Amino acid sequence: MTDPLDLEAELDLARRLVAEAEGPILSRFQRKIEVVKKRDNTPVTEADREAEAMVRRRLEELRPEHGVIGEEFGVHLPQARFKWVVDPIDGTKAFIHGVPLFGTLLALLDGDVPVVGVIHLPALGESLWAFKGGGAWLNGSPARVSEVSELSDALLCDGSALTVSRSPWGKAWMGLRGEAGLSRGWGDCYGHFLVACGRAEAMLDPVVSIWDVAPMGVILPEAGGSFTSVAGEQRIDAGTGLSTNRRLHSEIVARLDAV
Numbered sequence: 668m669t670d671p672l673d674l675e676a677e678l679d680l681a682r683r684l685v686a687e688a689e690g691p692i693l694s695r696f697q698r699k700i701e702v703v704k705k706r707d708n709t710p711v712t713e714a715d716r717e718a719e720a721m722v723r724r725r726l727e728e729l730r731p732e733h734g735v736i737g738e739e740f741g742v743h744l745p746q747a748r749f750k751w752v753v754d755p756i757d758g759t760k761a762f763i764h765g766v767p768l769f770g771t772l773l774a775l776l777d778g779d780v781p782v783v784g785v786i787h788l789p790a791l792g793e794s795l796w797a798f799k800g801g802g803a804w805l806n807g808s809p810a811r812v813s814e815v816s817e818l819s820d821a822l823l824c825d826g827s828a829l830t831v832s833r834s835p836w837g838k839a840w841m842g843l844r845g846e847a848g849l850s851r852g853w854g855d856c857y858g859h860f861l862v863a864c865g866r867a868e869a870m871l872d873p874v875v876s877i878w879d880v881a882p883m884g885v886i887l888p889e890a891g892g893s894f895t896s897v898a899g900e901q902r903i904d905a906g907t908g909l910s911t912n913r914r915l916h917s918e919i920v921a922r923l924d925a926v
Contacts, residue, residue, distance in 0.1 A: 672749065674798040677775050677783045680729065681751075682796060684722050685771045685787040688755060691717035692789055697765040710759050715739055718755035718771065726751055733775075738878045750776045752881035758855035767791050770856040774881035781903060784882030786860050795860055795886060803890035805864045812892035812912035813865040821868035821915060823847045824861060826854025834873035836897060836923045843922055859883045862910040863890040869919055872908035873897065880908040892916075897923050 695714040702710045719739045726735055727743075734747035738754045751773065756762050758769030767790030775783035782799040795810055797803040803810040815821050823844055825831050831840055844850040847868075853861065856879070858870030863886050872880065880894070884903040887894035893916040896905030911919060 672775075672777070672782075674775075674782055675801060678785070678796060678798045678801070681773045681775065681783055681785045682787075682794065684725055685773050685785050685794070687725065688718040688722055688771050688787075689789045691721065692756060692762075692771065696762065696767075696790055700763070702763055710763060711739060712756075712759065712763065714762065715756045715759060719753055722751075722753050722755065722773065736877060738876070748778060752776060752781075752878050754856075754878040754881075757879055758857065761855065768853060768855065768857040770860065772856055772878065772882050774885065776881065779902070779904070781881050781884035784885040786856050786863075786882050786886065788857070788860065793860075795863055797882075797886040797889035799885055799889070801889065803863060803886050810864045810886075810890045812862060812887075812890050813868055814914070815868050815912060816914040818843065818846050818848075818915065818918065820848045822849045822851065822861075822866070824851055824853045824858035824867050824870040826852060826858070826872065828852060831871065831873055836871070836873060839923050839925065840871055843919060855879075856882075859887070859894075859908070859910045862892060862912060863887055865890075865912070868912045868915055870908075870910040871897070875906060875908045877904050883908065883910055895920070899924070 692714050719737050734744035734750035736752045754772040757772050762769045771787045773785045774781045785796045787794045861867035862870050883894040893913045894910050897907040899920040
């Protein structure tokens with residue numbers, strides 16, 4: 668039987684790793700950089716690849732018995748109980764365009780459940796982190812979702828308006844947007860980050876992979892919020908993601924589920 672992990676120690680490791688990943692990322696930010704299209708037609712840069720490779724090397728050195736799931740280099744030790752999920756640059760398109768709303772995501776799974784998570788925004792100098800049972804923290808201070816309970820007072824976020832409109836929930840989400848106090852297209856991890864630290868009330872991701880949202884599965888609950896699929900499932904592998912301040916979660920899920 669595997670001994671229980673010291674989650675606080677694993678969080679410390681995660682924070683060190685995302686800090687180390689800043690080097691290859693920020694050294695190329697807002698500079699001319701080669702962009703390659705992957706098989707799924709999404710872009711990747713040498714910054715993505717070098718940052719993930721660095722994280723993977725460190726994990727192999729420090730946690731050789733743990734598995735790794737990475738956006739750029741696939742799965743290592745898929746049968747391991749504990750697996751790290753890494754997205755070196757979540758928001759590569761923003762990074763390519765010199766926009767600072769991108770982040771490095773790192774999470775530790777116990778089975779399929781996130782127990783440690785970090786969202787690090789290197790160009791903004793902000794970090795959000797949590798471990799299961801330990802609360803959520805923004806730059807070293809407690810992070811909490813907002814207390815907003817009325818849609819008319821809420822800020823709703825999403826990524827690409829085109830992607831949302833083409834999804835099955837496009838019409839319903841646009842209806843919610845129209846009723847919200849404010850709506851903005853602050854996508855990728857940045858929208859979830861805003862919800863977790865009380866700056867926004869909901870973030871919709873209609874198309875995601877596990878590495879796009881793994882940290883949200885522990886950070887949002889520890890901040891007092893909710894992270895589920897659009898259908899309300901508490902899982903990170905459903906292909907969709909919805910972060911809310913919890914007070915609005917049931918209403919938003921019900922409206923999206925009605926399509």
